[in-house]
Amino acid sequence: MYNFRTDLALERRDIYKKVNKLQEIDGVESTEEDINENIKVTRVKIANENGEKALGKAIGNYVTIDVKKLKIAGEDEIQKTSEVLTSELQKMIDLHTDKQGEILIVGLGNIYVTPDALGPKVINEIDVTRHVIKYLPQYVEEGTRPVSAISPGVLGTTGIETVEILKGIVDNIKPKLLIVIDALASRSIDRISSTIQISDTGIVPGAGVGNTRQEISQNSLGVPVVAIGIPTVVELATLVSDGIDIFIDRLQEKAESNEYLNKLQQNDKYEEVKEALNVGDYNMIVTPKEIDDLIENMKDIVARGINFAV
């Protein structure tokens, strides 16, 4: 399989089409909708095994919400985006459970690492109801959906695979559906903290940054898993090898390339570039200097989007 190094189905579709010089991919259907001048929704459906194999993503639905200028977004734009998220999320949830079906919301990531802190920060804002329904039923309307929320930490600080933690909790409290929030890697700088992907096929934590953990999905947990993913970083070696390709593209346009470069462009330079960058023990990431603020804005959007959807 091609090494896409992005978690976004949308980007994988575009890369696959470009690499294979295709207009269409069998088993991959897409539609686009402009909500307003700043917000666009793209719905990608992987419909069969060919699509699954092509994009390396499971059969299912992938909805992407792109927001322009989130950095300078005011209260209004944040509210509007959260409403779009609510609407898309509701449709996805309704495909898999009914209006009273208990939901467990899971915030992946590490609260102490800024670009990875989105999941835990959203969990802190979720309006949980499960314990109120259980202990103080007189305080909630009949028919309120039980909602619980957890932030299980990351393997590096817990020593436990996230899916092991979740398996135990799911077996114990038996929710009907999981919503999992995770920071993703993308290949494109301008998607950082301005894109939200919703999918109903679960999640493989760290898949985008070559640090694969066991998948969190209906397969491993026995209940449907809706994933909300937000790109917060681009891996440096990915960015630089993409940059070299763009650079050779330009040389070719100007007819200044040569045979060696043309061949080079067709290979995967990722490992070589990673070595050349000499990053040692570090996992170098590319992120806007304003990432702390962007994460705060995105936290508000996702928390509100979920609270209204559930």
Add this chain to the structure above:
Amino acid sequence: MYNFRTDLALERRDIYKKVNKLQEIDGVESTEEDINENIKVTRVKIANENGEKALGKAIGNYVTIDVKKLKIAGEDEIQKTSEVLTSELQKMIDLHTDKQGEILIVGLGNIYVTPDALGPKVINEIDVTRHVIKYLPQYVEEGTRPVSAISPGVLGTTGIETVEILKGIVDNIKPKLLIVIDALASRSIDRISSTIQISDTGIVPGAGVGNTRQEISQNSLGVPVVAIGIPTVVELATLVSDGIDIFIDRLQEKAESNEYLNKLQQNDKYEEVKEALNVGDYNMIVTPKEIDDLIENMKDIVARGINFAV
């Protein structure tokens, strides 16, 4: 049972002796050791059912480490205290599992509420080994104890009883022993962030502040539970009703009391005081202004103490 409103066995022993005008309690044994001029260790053993009934605490061991002047503690004092903790903790662990027995460390509390953030903060500093032993055994010495760590959140933000979360995880990863870290309530201002209680009888989260959750113990989880508790708050109504008693004490000493006051002193004024304080929806706590710094110092002590002990 008397409403002690403290989680510390030491304080309960002292209150019980004072209220019942006793010198000794059948079934409660204690010894004291001065480590240096600033650090004192008190070991209380509840040895039989009479002791259990008297203090409202399960049969088992309760070790208290008191540290003077923690606020202005330098690096040396922090190191020394963590060594005392290591030593006491090791003895307690060795009573219940062997040197290679897998340990799960649990940090109770809410990272977003300063005086309740100690548990989650310590978890971030624990040297976990379980995943390294599992995935990269060549990087650890043979015989290394598997250690994992989790910060499960609080009922108010998760909607799930902590014990339900832990039950699932314990069933799945099957540790031999749990170490649980929790912020406690005490009755004495000068114990705030300067006392560490270690016990091998589990924990009832929120017990000290009248907000009882299901217990985390061998009974509920099936494995021994060593608890490390640190007082970080005194509840206001507790403090004020204690204050009134002290006030009447002084009146009596000066022979300025009267019959009404003498009788009043023997009653529990807690609920009445709570109402009179008119705290409305809030849970009023008393804490030093320097609590943020104290929690940082205590976090270093507990994390080091645990890392060396396990």
Add this chain to the structure above:
Amino acid sequence: MYNFRTDLALERRDIYKKVNKLQEIDGVESTEEDINENIKVTRVKIANENGEKALGKAIGNYVTIDVKKLKIAGEDEIQKTSEVLTSELQKMIDLHTDKQGEILIVGLGNIYVTPDALGPKVINEIDVTRHVIKYLPQYVEEGTRPVSAISPGVLGTTGIETVEILKGIVDNIKPKLLIVIDALASRSIDRISSTIQISDTGIVPGAGVGNTRQEISQNSLGVPVVAIGIPTVVELATLVSDGIDIFIDRLQEKAESNEYLNKLQQNDKYEEVKEALNVGDYNMIVTPKEIDDLIENMKDIVARGINFAV
């Protein structure tokens, strides 16, 4: 002068009236306005030297906005309160400078101490314009008011009196007016983070907690100083000595007091109580457990209130 141990003119007025059994105070005028069922505005004017002497506060205007149930306030209530603040603040500013008069906003307090962090947190949210007007005038409308903002720290971490820092800056950039934000002490628990006091007489940092610093006012800086103060703590010794008075009140009502207690009630017990509480090196404060969240809500209110007013 009576030791009021509160920074709120409103509370001082009530205490003075109670202690002196007065209905009116010469030189102190007040009006009240209910904005809605949750928000009330009280305007106290100290009109002459008698009022100044009685309340120990300078001649000038003191507006208090009280907000009920701020703890559970939603977005709407926060917005409404910030609008009330904007309106009151605008009136106060217009008394002292014109629409284009340059304003320097000062956030007092220590970002690392939760109940004292309000000022620095607000500063981070202020829309400053001074540098844009100076370096990129094409990006702002003609006539935009220059706004700058600073968070000078506290004496304990800087070693410099706040007024010395501000004097230097004011002399250099010559604003027409200062707005100073500070966390206050109040005497009443239910005012914590639910009251905003606006005054045009400057501020004495730490005055409410017996830790007086040099005043920040037109006298010391040469420009008018509008102060926005929010109670975030009650000092413990204050609360307990008030509690004893209430306790004796109740004894008197029940005719269970005695001569000694009646006399005691008329004395200031503060120092004695402070000593009896045995708080050692600590500055014990009383605060809701939810103070972190309350400060966040209050930060949004004050930042929006100021941004719209200037």
Add this chain to the structure above:
Amino acid sequence: MYNFRTDLALERRDIYKKVNKLQEIDGVESTEEDINENIKVTRVKIANENGEKALGKAIGNYVTIDVKKLKIAGEDEIQKTSEVLTSELQKMIDLHTDKQGEILIVGLGNIYVTPDALGPKVINEIDVTRHVIKYLPQYVEEGTRPVSAISPGVLGTTGIETVEILKGIVDNIKPKLLIVIDALASRSIDRISSTIQISDTGIVPGAGVGNTRQEISQNSLGVPVVAIGIPTVVELATLVSDGIDIFIDRLQEKAESNEYLNKLQQNDKYEEVKEALNVGDYNMIVTPKEIDDLIENMKDIVARGINFAV
């Protein structure tokens, strides 16, 4: 002048020598010292106007401390590095003031932006003495040096040039020397949070990231300025254009380059690359994922280094 895009004299010296194919630069003297296997000190002296012109840095002393493996540094390594910093800093201070000369320590940067938060975080750890000497002289030894500390914020949040703020304070409290701490940009990934540069020629905030502010130096403030700079980011466009040069280097080594590329290598591609990267409104930075932890380690080193030196 060549656009070095690094604040480190050491890197500028190396780039200048490479670009101009020189072994020595007139007016630039250097010595190296290995402290232990992980710590190296390089002392660069710009001795005359030729050196100043070549490196674009003022005549003066530039000491660089390089620390390997800071990410996994334990308490010992942190202590050792802080001792080296203390020793180098003391020498630099002694060149410009005597043992009792009052020092003002300035932490530049924005506490709310992780890679820019080092300065403000260090300030919080400084042992200030100025106010104790002034108000409680009985608590300090005779001859103690007055130390104060301030974190003035950044132009974007204050609206005021940092030098304007400092000018006011310096004029008011008249220190004999300033120590300024700042996060720098470097050109090399492996210097991030593992290099400390000390110089006695002041600082131009933001110089390394093309965001030049007015200089903070003896010229602008009238007192000597010792600067402590720590690289925490590499700017993305810098890294990519350096990457392209390395890439062409390798092509040349393999004799696979061509005339166009050879010429390209000699030009500054920075602006072109920046545009091609299409980063829009963002200031893209490259940083280790572990930057939060690295900043904490570096904060401890710098705070201790300064506290012992002064």
